Structures are given as C-alpha cells and as structure tokens.
Amino acid sequence: MSTYFKSVWPPLVAVILFIAIWQGAVSLFHIEKWMLPAPSDIAHEAASQAERLGMHAAATIQLTLIGFVAGTMVGLLIAMVLHLIPFLKSALYPLLILSQNIPTIALAPLLLIWFGFGLLPKLITIILVCFFPVAVAAMDGLTRTDAAMMNYMRMAGAKRHHIFWKLELPHALPSIFSGVKIAATYSVMGAIIAEWIGADKGIGYYMMLQKSAYRTDRLFVAIMIIVALSLLLFLLIALLEKLLVRWRPQKR
Amino acid sequence: MKRYPNEPVQSAQVRNTPPGDDDAAYITAQSSIAESEPPAVPSSVSTLTHSEATDAALSLDHNKTNGLGYAPVSPALDIIDVHVSFKERRRKLPVLNGLSLTVEKGEFVAIVGPSGCGKSTLFHIIGGLLKPQDGEVFMNGKRVTGQRGHISYMPQQPALFPWRTIEENVMLAGEVASAAAFAAPSVQPAPRAEALAEARQWLGSVGLAGFERAYPHQLSGGMQQRAAFLRALLSPQELMLLDEPFSALDALTRSDMQRWLLDIWEQNRRSVLFITHNIEEALLLSDRVYVLSNRPAAVLHEVEVPFDRPRRDEITEEPAFLERKRQIAQWMKEEQQKTRLSR
Numbered sequence: 001m002s003t004y005f006k007s008v009w010p011p012l013v014a015v016i017l018f019i020a021i022w023q024g025a026v027s028l029f030h031i032e033k034w035m036l037p038a039p040s041d042i043a044h045e046a047a048s049q050a051e052r053l054g055m056h057a058a059a060t061i062q063l064t065l066i067g068f069v070a071g072t073m074v075g076l077l078i079a080m081v082l083h084l085i086p087f088l089k090s091a092l093y094p095l096l097i098l099s100q101n102i103p104t105i106a107l108a109p110l111l112l113i114w115f116g117f118g119l120l121p122k123l124i125t126i127i128l129v130c131f132f133p134v135a136v137a138a139m140d141g142l143t144r145t146d147a148a149m150m151n152y153m154r155m156a157g158a159k160r161h162h163i164f165w166k167l168e169l170p171h172a173l174p175s176i177f178s179g180v181k182i183a184a185t186y187s188v189m190g191a192i193i194a195e196w197i198g199a200d201k202g203i204g205y206y207m208m209l210q211k212s213a214y215r216t217d218r219l220f221v222a223i224m225i226i227v228a229l230s231l232l233l234f235l236l237i238a239l240l241e242k243l244l245v246r247w248r249p250q251k252r
Numbered sequence: 253m254k255r256y257p258n259e260p261v262q263s264a265q266v267r268n269t270p271p272g273d274d275d276a277a278y279i280t281a282q283s284s285i286a287e288s289e290p291p292a293v294p295s296s297v298s299t300l301t302h303s304e305a306t307d308a309a310l311s312l313d314h315n316k317t318n319g320l321g322y323a324p325v326s327p328a329l330d331i332i333d334v335h336v337s338f339k340e341r342r343r344k345l346p347v348l349n350g351l352s353l354t355v356e357k358g359e360f361v362a363i364v365g366p367s368g369c370g371k372s373t374l375f376h377i378i379g380g381l382l383k384p385q386d387g388e389v390f391m392n393g394k395r396v397t398g399q400r401g402h403i404s405y406m407p408q409q410p411a412l413f414p415w416r417t418i419e420e421n422v423m424l425a426g427e428v429a430s431a432a433a434f435a436a437p438s439v440q441p442a443p444r445a446e447a448l449a450e451a452r453q454w455l456g457s458v459g460l461a462g463f464e465r466a467y468p469h470q471l472s473g474g475m476q477q478r479a480a481f482l483r484a485l486l487s488p489q490e491l492m493l494l495d496e497p498f499s500a501l502d503a504l505t506r507s508d509m510q511r512w513l514l515d516i517w518e519q520n521r522r523s524v525l526f527i528t529h530n531i532e533e534a535l536l537l538s539d540r541v542y543v544l545s546n547r548p549a550a551v552l553h554e555v556e557v558p559f560d561r562p563r564r565d566e567i568t569e570e571p572a573f574l575e576r577k578r579q580i581a582q583w584m585k586e587e588q589q590k591t592r593l594s595r
Contacts, residue, residue: 148411155379156487157401158428166428170415247415247467 037217045217046224052206057225059201060191064229067123068187071130072180078131079138084164089139096135104128104190108197122194129190130183137179141172177241184233192226203229326393328491328523329355329378334387336373337548347373348384349548355491358521362534364580365544366588371527374549375495378525379403391491401429404487408496410476412468418479419464422451425487454482458516474505481513485522494526498533510536511565518562531580535573536563543583546591553583 019039025031026038033041046053078096082089107128111121145168153163195204203222210218331353337346347370355361365371376382378389383398396402404425412421426447455464458478460471468476477497484492497513498506510533517524517537528534534541535557543553555576559567567573 146411148407148409149413152405152407152411153428154381154400155375155403155405155407155493156425156428157380157403157489162428166424167413170413173415245415247469 034214034216037220041217042220042224046221049218049221053203053221053225056201056203056206057229059199060188060195060203061229063119063122063194063202064126064187064191064233066119067126067191068130068184068233070123071127071187072134072183074127075131075134075179075183076138076176078135079142082135083139083142083168084160093139096132100132105193108194112198117198117200122191122199125194126187126190129186133182133186134176134179137182138172138176141175142168144175145171173245174241177237177245181234181237181241184237185230188226188230188233325357326390327354327356328359328392329353329525330390331378332388332390334374334377334384334389336370336377336382336384346548348377349550350387351544351550352387353542353551355523355525357490357523359540360517360521360524360526360538362538362541363525363527363544364529364531364534364541364584365527365549366546366584366591367529368547369544370547370549371544372495375493375527378493379405402489403491403493404429404484404489406480406484406492406494406497408499410468410473410480412476412479412483414468417465417467418460418471419448419451419455421468421479422455422482422486423447425483429487429489451482451486454486455479458482458512472505473501474509477501477509478512481516485516485520491523491525494524496527496529499529506533513537514563531577531584532568535576535580536568541576541580543580546587552587553580555580 023039026036037045082092104125108121108125111124115121115124149167149171150163153167158166191202192204192207195202196208199205203225207219207222210222331351334348334351335346336348337344339345351374353361353363363371363374373382377384380389380396380398380400380402387397388395389397391402412418413424416424423444452464455461458481460475460478460482463471463475468479471479481494481497484494498509501509514537524538526534526538535555538557541555541557542551543555544550545552557576558572559570
C-alpha cells in the first residue's frame, strides 16, 4: 500500500498544483470566462449539467463500446487470415500500411453521405480507426513465435491448427493486448469525431452545440468526460490483460 | 545388437506393398509390440494398436521381452542412405552424404559428431520436416520418409510453453501427438482427466511433485529439462529423439540428469536416439554409439557399448570405457584435423 501511495502522490500533487495555478491565474489576470473558465466554474457547470451530460455520455459509451469491440474483432480477423495465408499477407499487408496514410477521420463525412445518419457510418468510422493497431500488433506477435517452441511443435508432429491455437496465439497475446490498448483510446476519439459530424446525441454532439454558443466551460466539461472515458476503457483492457496473461513474460 | 543383414532388403519389400496390406502383415508379425500408427490406417487396426501403445508406453516391464525376445523385429528407426544438400548462392551444399543408421526396439543409441555436422538436418529428416533428396526413413518397417508425427521429441532448450503450468506442458505432447499419431477419426485421445492424472503421477515420480501448477519460469534449468523429458516420454510415439538435452546445463546438474535419465530409461525402455557432443555422456547412457563425420555427414564408426544394465556410475573408470572414450576422441580429432587441412 505504501509503495502504491509513493508512486501515486507525485503526479497527484502536480495535478493539484496545476489546478491551483490555473484558478489563481484566471482570477488574478481577469481572464474572460468564454476564453478560459476557472476550474471552479467548470466544476460548477459539470454539476448543474449532470443529467444532460449523463444522457450524452451514455450514448457515447454505447457507440464507443460497440465500435471498439467490432474494430478489435475485425483487426484480429484480418491478422489471423493474413497470418494463416502467407500469400494474402504478402499481397495485402503493404496495401494495409498504405491505407493508413488516408486520414480515416477525413472519411467520416463521406461515410455520412453514403450511409446516412444512423449508427452504421459512425461504427465504420470507429472500426476504421481501431482495426489497424490491433491487426498490426497481432500479426507482429504471431510472426514472432519462439523458434525453439515452434521447432518442438513441428518435430512433435503438430498440425497447423494445433500450432496456431496452442502456440502462436497464446504467444502473441501480450503483443495483441498492446494493440488493443491503443485501439481502446482510439475508439473514444473515433466516436467523438463521428458524433461531431452527424449525430443527435452523444458527447461529440454536445460539444458541437456548446461550441456554437461559446460555452468554453461546458466544452471543458466534455473534454474531461472524454479523458475519463478513454482512461476507463484503457484500464479495463489492462485488467483483462492481467487476467488473461498470467504468466510472466519471458525475459529473453 | 547388430543390424540384421537382410534389413534393407526387407524394408525395400515393404516399400512396394500397399499401405493396407503392409499394416496387416505388420500387426500379425509383431502381435504384442507397441507401435505408433501412421495417419489413415483402418480404424479397427488403429484402435487395437492405440491401446497397445498406451499400455506399452506406461507399463514398466513391456520392454523386457521387447527387441530382445523376438528375433526378426523391424527396428524402431532405420535410416537408409540418406542424402541431403541445400542450395546456397547457387552452389550445392551437401549436408548428409549417404547416412545410414538403425535404432532397434528398446535400444538406446547415441550419436556423437563434430559441431555443425548437420545433426539438426538429420533430426529434421527423422521428424519429417525435411524430405531427403535420396534415401528413405523406416520406422517399425514402415516407410515414413517426409511424414511428421512419428516421433516424440525432446529439444535442446526445454521449450516449455510459459503460459502453461508444468502439468499442462507435460500433457501438451498427448494433445498434439494423439491427433497426429492416431489420425483415424474413431480413435479418441485419452480423456483429459485421465491424461492429467497420469501426468501428475509421473511428475511425482521424477521429483517434480509440488510443481504441477507452477509455471516454467519458476523452475530451475534441470527441472525444466525433466518436464521436457516427461513431455516426450508421455507422447504416444515409441521412438524418442533427444536433441542434446543436457548441453545447456552446468556440469553438476548435467551428471545428475544423466543418472536420472538412466534410471528412468532403464525402468521404461523406449527406443531412444540421443545426440550429444559429449563422448562420456554417450558411452555412459547408450547401447551403441554412432560417430558422425564432418559435413557432409555420414556414419564414420559404430561402437558397441557392452556394459551391463542397470549402469553403474563406476563404469566410467573401467578400462573398456576409457579405451572407447579415447578411441572416439581420437576419431573426432582426426575428423576435425581433416577439415582444417581441407580449408
């Protein structure tokens, strides 16, 4: 407990100090509220808007989770198929890398035109943002299988599916999780941007409304919610990793 | 245990018979001897042999009659005149040059050779990962050239899976090999609970009691090698391939493990092919030693090791032992000088 506390208190003090300076600076220099609201104003606004924010946050969480799960699945599926069919990998992997030069976010308006204002274009946006880190990390993990273990499996006469399920996949799990963690934070961003472009609820939609009204304080509240959401999803994945990857990673 | 003079001829006949007849003939000829089955045999036959194989792998006395009692038993492994060469920058690089060797049933055979003599290529041939350009591999009288899943294997590094507990690691061989060695759909591998009980029993008897649920990184190098050996021992295949299993261990652990391997093997005589760079280790453990030449490898000499079993540690002091050790060391030295001169 004391070691935990030791690692937590320095950043905590830094944050508190930062907020204090912010609060002091705003009142000292008489900064307009629409330019930079004081932390106390933001907290006050968060409390008064709680109900409305809760509704919007729930919509964003739902969108994020569906998109994140779908994106991760697509990423894993792509990694699996490309890994098991080397020809496909050599044909498609360069294209996959190349496709990441297209700013996925910029595709969102296009998707809106093609698929309307429903859930689908938003989901596609999140999937496009999410699948890549998962696919690359998973493929990387799958190809880095320990040579000695692989040699053992082959010498023991293991079939291809045995090698995949019993060796390659578990071996790639830590690597897959590092990709999934990145995807988790990306998925929140993807959801917000999808909501900016076309939605009738969600934190992204709320931000657009408050932007037009120059309600900087409410925008800050929205940003805080987004940060909290990203962090929460990340921690959830880290927890899942701890449960699934119980063995200590090899030091070699 | 001499190689039967008619062996290659016998094998050549088998090569020409259709697989079905081959199996039937072989079952009748060898009534009660344990076998591993190739894929795609008639299910009735494989059911029979599966149970036999399992019994044989576990019973401690089945080998007392094995290999010694029946005269014309086909050897567990018969490698006939294998040639392999690799292409390297458009040049042909011969690795195995007409290598032939035999492991009789229940026999412990060691191979010593200079490092880089193509031993891993030889193991890949036996394991079926590589197909030789010329020559054949027979196991129990059946042609298995280029076929996988007929051996149980213990690698140089333990290669235990870090995400599996020790007992799960030991059971891996059964999970993987049962499908490969007994591919007929009617044959199910032993139920998981049974396999687990068996694994636990064995772990206890090799000094790993209390470590069943431990992960490999929690074990010392010697203990990891014991688990890796057990994984090979619990494979259903009859022939065990031990690939320099003790080379990564310190001297003290190594001699301890040699003693341990001798004890286990002498109770449980499987056919073993053991590769090592250590001449003393080869003589201490095996019934016969093959000395390989430099690359391209062929068998240079074959040495019988006539000491009684169970082997005592003291045999390393006997003149007959020392004489053989000196002789093999001499051969290897000459071989090494030959390469140095040719360069």
